[in-house]
Amino acid sequence: MGEMVTWTDAEVIAAFPNASVDQDNVAHYRGRLTHKLLVHCCRECGWWHEPPRPVCAKCWSDRVEAREVRGSGRIALLTVLRVGSPASGVDYDAGYPLAAVELVEQAGLRFTAGVVGDPAGVRIGTKVELIWIERDGKPVPAFQQADDEG
Numbered sequence: 001m002g003e004m005v006t007w008t009d010a011e012v013i014a015a016f017p018n019a020s021v022d023q024d025n026v027a028h029y030r031g032r033l034t035h036k037l038l039v040h041c042c043r044e045c046g047w048w049h050e051p052p053r054p055v056c057a058k059c060w061s062d063r064v065e066a067r068e069v070r071g072s073g074r075i076a077l078l079t080v081l082r083v084g085s086p087a088s089g090v091d092y093d094a095g096y097p098l099a100a101v102e103l104v105e106q107a108g109l110r111f112t113a114g115v116v117g118d119p120a121g122v123r124i125g126t127k128v129e130l131i132w133i134e135r136d137g138k139p140v141p142a143f144q145q146a147d148d149e150g
């Protein structure tokens with residue numbers, strides 16, 4: 001393991017005043033503070049689920065934990081935002097793609113975030129990778145087209 005993360009729940013909640021941080025997703029938001037994308041995974045059966053819930057969707061175990069994902073995947077659904085709160089690298093005038101990305105960890109496991117960079121080549125099926133941008137001075141997960149996209 002790397003360095004220990006020391007933020008308390010209260011500190012994580014205070015760090016994201018515009019998010020609905022609760023008991024289920026506080027671990028995810030704590031991960032954001034160290035640029036780790038954490039998704040809930042079942043310790044009994046290994047099933048990933050997003051958004052985070054206190055019980056496994058597959059085997060109903062409550063032994064779920066937030067684990068880091070690679071952040072690689074392909075765009076499964078795509079919406080283009082024209083308005084939103086300011087963030088680094090985001091140009092709403094050009095249209096900011098919001099994508100549900102199917103992560104490589106599991107078929108059907110999707111994490112929704114913005115896609116930065118030139119929106120021209122962004123479409124369903126585009127291979128993307130995780131990057132971090134800042135909004136209100138706090139890390140926000142986003143995706144960009146993967147380098148090895150042919």
Ligand SMILES: [Zn+2]
Binds near residue numbers: 044045046056058061
């Ligand atoms: Zn399970």
